[in-house]
Amino acid sequence: MEIKGSTNVVALIGHPVEHSFSPPMHNAAFEALKMDYVYTAFDVNPNDLGNAIKGADALNIKGFNVTIPHKIEVMQYLDEIDEIAALIGAVNTVDFKNLKGYNTDGIGAIKAIGDVTRIKDKNVVIAGAGGASRAISFYLAKYGVNSLKILNRNVEKAQNLAGDVSDSGLIDGVEADSIKNMDLSDANILINTTPVGMHPNVNDTPIASTEMMHEDLTVFDAVYNPNETGLLKEAIKAGAKPVYGIKMLLYQGAESFEIWTGKKAPVDVMEDALTRTLG
Numbered sequence: 001m002e003i004k005g006s007t008n009v010v011a012l013i014g015h016p017v018e019h020s021f022s023p024p025m026h027n028a029a030f031e032a033l034k035m036d037y038v039y040t041a042f043d044v045n046p047n048d049l050g051n052a053i054k055g056a057d058a059l060n061i062k063g064f065n066v067t068i069p070h071k072i073e074v075m076q077y078l079d080e081i082d083e084i085a086a087l088i089g090a091v092n093t094v095d096f097k098n099l100k101g102y103n104t105d106g107i108g109a110i111k112a113i114g115d116v117t118r119i120k121d122k123n124v125v126i127a128g129a130g131g132a133s134r135a136i137s138f139y140l141a142k143y144g145v146n147s148l149k150i151l152n153r154n155v156e157k158a159q160n161l162a163g164d165v166s167d168s169g170l171i172d173g174v175e176a177d178s179i180k181n182m183d184l185s186d187a188n189i190l191i192n193t194t195p196v197g198m199h200p201n202v203n204d205t206p207i208a209s210t211e212m213m214h215e216d217l218t219v220f221d222a223v224y225n226p227n228e229t230g231l232l233k234e235a236i237k238a239g240a241k242p243v244y245g246i247k248m249l250l251y252q253g254a255e256s257f258e259i260w261t262g263k264k265a266p267v268d269v270m271e272d273a274l275t276r277t278l279g
């Protein structure tokens with residue numbers, strides 16, 4: 001790709017950023033569509049976040065992805081926040097056309113799961129009550145799941161998140177419980193947002209075993225390293241449908257791409273680039 005005087009810049013901001021998979025994924029997309037864009041990454045110290053946003057706007061940067069630790073703090077520097085991003089309380093995508101913030105993490109999970117099963121009217125169990133669970137839970141509510149149960153090691157955190165999602169009015173009666181009480185007999189979809197099974201702890205006992213699963217279950221693991229986690233191995237043994245974490249990365253990226261450029265993202269090209277990057 002040739003960088004010229006006319007080249008549009010999009011970037012990731014975070015602290016740190018050097019191990020991100022996003023630059024190769026987006027640059028592959030720009031190249032495939034012969035778009036005059038480049039995607040890079042800036043390590044921004046938390047104290048400099050406001051200056052970074054103002055500076056990027058002044059430099060006519062087209063868009064940002066935002067990662068840890070800036071996803072919440074960045075909101076105060078934006079003119080507008082997308083409705084669901086405001087409910088989630090975190091932004092991972094900035095469009096400088098209107099200085100508007102979005103959250104594409106949750107939609108990434110919805111699209112990943114949506115590739116293999118319908119989400120509307122389903123019974124969903126989600127493990128974890130951190131940032132990822134929060135982003136996904138609000139989107140599940142928006143997409144009309146029948147029931148949502150949030151399970152966490154720290155039950156109070158699950159209760160707080162369940163309360164916030166219920167308060168959104170998108171769904172009624174979100175339940176919360178200890179992850180130790182997981183029961184999947186009535187569940188159609190299980191989502192893991194905890195780091196259990198993540199490299200290097202690949203031999204962690206998965207959050208659910210084959211015996212707890214059944215053939216009408218879809219299991220999505222947000223962990224993408226390794227690609228096939230212990231949880232997904234259990235799911236496959238049980239005849240449940242596995243959904244790989246890499247798909248969430250892919251679809252959150254595709255959604256951000258479409259926000260910045262207004263063009264349909266070339267997801268096959270992006271997936272190839274991601275697979276190569278993640279090895």
Ligand code: ATR
Nearest residue numbers: 128129130131132133152153154157193194195196
């Ligand atoms: P993320 O942004 O990826 O969601 P996070 O906000 O740090 O990360 O949240 C991590 C989640 O994984 C939390 O729900 C955490 O549970 P606690 O609230 O009880 O700490 C959960 N988690 C982390 N390690 C875990 C483990 N070994 N077993 C079960 N849950 C775990």
